[in-house]
Amino acid sequence: MSEITQEQVTQQSDPYLSRFEALEKEGERGGPSWVFPIRKAGISRFAELGFPTIKHEDWRFTNIRPITELPFLPVLEPSRETISEAALNRFAFAGLEAHRLVFVDGFLAPDLCQIESLPEGAIVGSLAEQLKKESKEVKDHFAGQINGEENAFTALNTAFFQDGAFIYLPKGTVMEKPIHLLFISTGSERGMTTHPRNLIIAEPHSELKLVESYAGLNDIPYLTNAVTESVIADEAHVEHCKLQNEPGEAFHMASLYSHQGRSSRFHFHPIAMGAHISRNTIRTTLDGEGLECVLNGLYLTYGKQLADNYMTVDHAKPHGESHEYFNGVMDEKSHGVFHGRILVRPHSQKTDAKQTNKNILLSGNAVVNAKPQLEIYADDVKCTHGATCGQLSDDAIFYLRARGLNYPTARRMLTHAFAGEIVERIRMDTVREELDRLVWDRLEQMPRLAQTAE
């Protein structure tokens, strides 16, 4: 029995519900009429769930009270603040050789986008626009994967989202250049909340390279609450890198739902560096034989940051292969959370599922909570998991020191290498190179690593 009464839930959700009623009256903003019932289902789901507290098993280590204490100011119209093309340069991947969609406070900013000639039939653009067009693809897949979802933030996104990216690759389409989705929050007000919503559809045999990055202009407590749904059809290959680099006071909640078909390949690299509290939720359904799913994440925190990684890998068909590699580096009083659930359904024989979570605590005050969770209902499977937490290897430190490198240098080298293990798995060369530099710089900002004296 949960100790939270329905009444408490209702009270807490009140401002959200009344905001929704207002949205309902505005009509237009709710988007096309076929979407409205989906929104309504979202808000009812949210009312039912309420915000999670640390009494909820899935949120034990992540206290989101600072978020619920903020005023709720969903952004429902495009920002009047304009960002110049040149101002984009301060953001990661701005110089990437890529197709680019820029969203400011959750709305597409057409002036900042850069979409060159796309392969025949491919679509890279605004989701809001697609919803209006009511194409079969969008109707078939929008909100298709969130049924029964227990994450209140996803429900909230469904109720309030305004825009986001829509990517569609027809059968056999190979996108050579990556697509970059840049989400910028102006952070003009405390409590400002954006609800980016993305839908990605990769039809059979298509290939997609995707970079999704989040940043902000002002360092104040605002919330980004993003949801991405990915549909990866048979034999499609998707590599997806997500960089969360919000300012230090901001909050970031993001959920990715992916559905994979037979012999498909999905490599997802979530990198969390910013925000006060962030949570990256992944729910991936491995719904075909011979597929491969790699979740390869990195979280770097210091100060009072908290970075939570929560994932469910659902092996719904036999002969699937999944790997999760998550490395975390925590300094000062920061906090890392890893929750990796692997579900192997009864008939999913010959599943090969591996999970590793490694953490380095640079300070005695840093904390990490790791929770592997294997639920295996098939008998002929290979499942392994391992979590480590601690300091760097003494043997390695000594080896480096025995060659003339002092202790701080040895520690820095090994910490960079530790983060590098994750970055190296990114196959998009230009993306990997840029991330390598970003991760390097971020680590150099960690107070313990910046120390030069022992």
Place this chain on the structure above:
Amino acid sequence: MLEIKDLKAGVEGTSILEGVNLSVKAGEVHAIMGPNGSGKSTLAQILAGRDGYEVTGGSATFEGKDLLELEPDERAKEGLFLAFQYPVEIPGVNSSYFLKAALNEVRKHRGEPEMDAVEFLQFVKEKMKLLDLREDFLKRPVNEGFSGGEKKRNEIFQMAVLQPKLAILDETDSGLDIDALKVVSSGVNRLKSQDNAQLIITHYQRLLNYIVPDYVHVLYQGQIIRSGGKDLALELEEKGYDWINEERSQPA
């Protein structure tokens, strides 16, 4: 160059070295032999500054400096080098990046200018030839996925780059095939000069055919129980360690 006097050390109350005496001068090659577990690696690790060992007595000086007072990296910069019996794999640390950083630390300490990437590359290329190493070697992470032989070769390659005054080679020959043994020992020999010294730990006379020692010492249960010229190694090969023991237990 190296003076070890009555060195006693152990781990958590168990004593391993029970009074080691050894003096190594510039230009000399010393070999230390001894059965498994006699304390050879312990001696090497203590000289290189590995923590976890407790020195309970005696002293070790290197070029007049109290070695035991120095940090491991300071010892390396002073010119002491340990080729590890079990070189450590360091995933994610690029060999060339690591070695350039190490070399520049050592050079700074010697008052030499640091090398930039181009100079470094030129410099190491020659050394790589000396050890018959493939070009891609530098691009790989330190020791990661290296075969046993490659790891040992890498140790000597690092020695060639860092040019230490005293090199301690802990069983560099184990795990090497005959050809690699020749390459490695000819490398070691070419690094030899009047100004430096080598301390070679080995189980086998075979290595000493290639690297000819001036002195051979037998470490047994934490003490050097016998020292002699290169012929001592031959004698050991023939008669085993028991022979010394038997002789020792007989009154002279």
